[in-house]
Amino acid sequence: MSRSCVASTRTSCWSTTRGGATTGLHALDPFFHFDQELPMRIISKTCLKSSLPLSSLAAIMMLPAAVAAQSVRSDQGADITPLCGTKPTIVAMTDGYGGNTWRRIAEAELKQEASKCKNITKIIYANANGDQQKSNSDINSMVAQGANVLLAFTDFGDAMLPALRKAQQAGVTVVPYFSKIAGTPGKDYTANIYQDQIQVGQIWADWIGTTVKKGNVVMLGGTAGATSSQRFMDGFSSQLKKYPEIKLLSDQYIVTNWNPTDGQKAVAGLIAKYGKIDAIASDYGVTTLAAVKAFEQAGLPIPAQATIASNNELNCKYLDAKKAGKAWPYVSVDGTTSIVRFALRRAMSEYQGIKSSEPLGVLPFVYVDSAKGVDPKCDPAAPPDADLASPLPQAELNALFRK
Secondary structure, eight states: OOGGGGSOTTTSSOOOOSTTOOOOGGGOOTTOOOOTTSOOOOOOHHHHTSOOOHHHHHHHHTSOGGGGSOEEETTSOOOSGGGOOSSOEEEEEEESSOOSHHHHHHHHHHHHHHTTOTTEEEEEEEEOTTOHHHHHHHHHHHHHTTOSEEEEEOTTGGGGHHHHHHHHHTTOEEEEEESOOOSOBTTTBSOOEEEOHHHHHHHHHHHHHHHTOSEEEEEEESSTTOHHHHHHHHHHHHHHTTOTTEEESOSSOEEOTTOHHHHHHHHHHHHHHHSOOOEEEESSHHHHHHHHHHHHHTTOOOOEEEEESOOHHHHHHHHHHHHTTOOOOEEEEEOGGGHHHHHHHHHHHHHHTOOOOOOSEEEOEEEEEGGGTBOOOOOTTSOTTOOTTSOSOHHHHHHHHHO
């Protein structure tokens, strides 16, 4: 393979941010499984048109279509300092459901990222506590307080568009983040930073297909009609078609309301209905933990678990089970608290008028993989819902947990 094909992220078959090194086709997993030791690869038309061997081209074409879209791993973000500019900036961050440890870590990551720009003079934070009307009111209040940049977690999806549009029309740089929402960039908001949920679903499917290989599977989602859960399900169900010996028991995700009590009840119902379940995918570590507890309560072996945003309680439980020789197959993609950093970088680049080539799509990295012997962190002194995959230094996390 010629070096011209690995020159840059815009013209290469794939590129890496790990020490500038490139990785050959032999290192490509056929299902684009992200490993902590593997770099980001981006497929391009330029390389596909080159004189690669047919076998190499075939290997590339086996990757999910989502790979062709521009996404970047959450632990491989850009440096914000070239985007800081010089204009004094007030940053506002609004949460729809704040207060839990995950949200507090995300807020701390925002503050750490913002500290690299000396011209960010103030950060305003608001938590709507699950009240959509309060969320809209918070956005209006932040605009009135002089926010130049608004980062809005997409808790309420498209219902947030009128308030976001109003802020955009008031001259604020508006960046909704976490899930894709409708609307038009430049009209309803400035840019939308999103978690690549389709590809995460594909990663789960490929891991189950190559690790479990055959059996019955289900996917646990959040609330009924949740856009993010549906996107995870779309990626998951479509990719499972590659594995004819894996049977998806329901073509709809199972509603858990992202609540441990509801999640455990839902899984108990699945056990009663289907009896044999060999793998469970879930779009939240809390509901994965609920599934584990449901199988324990039923006195049944715990099936394989594929999830995102694992937490301290789940990971400590897994490591305890592993020590006792009772571990279940387990994979988790994490680093989700860092998406807010991508939102701030995009917002600063837009507000300061400095071009950024960082993709809008963000892909969590594989944090736990029992098939590859990759174990998670466990801190008995940390809160049960702590996300220890955060890049924040341990001392800062400990200080945060003590608050």
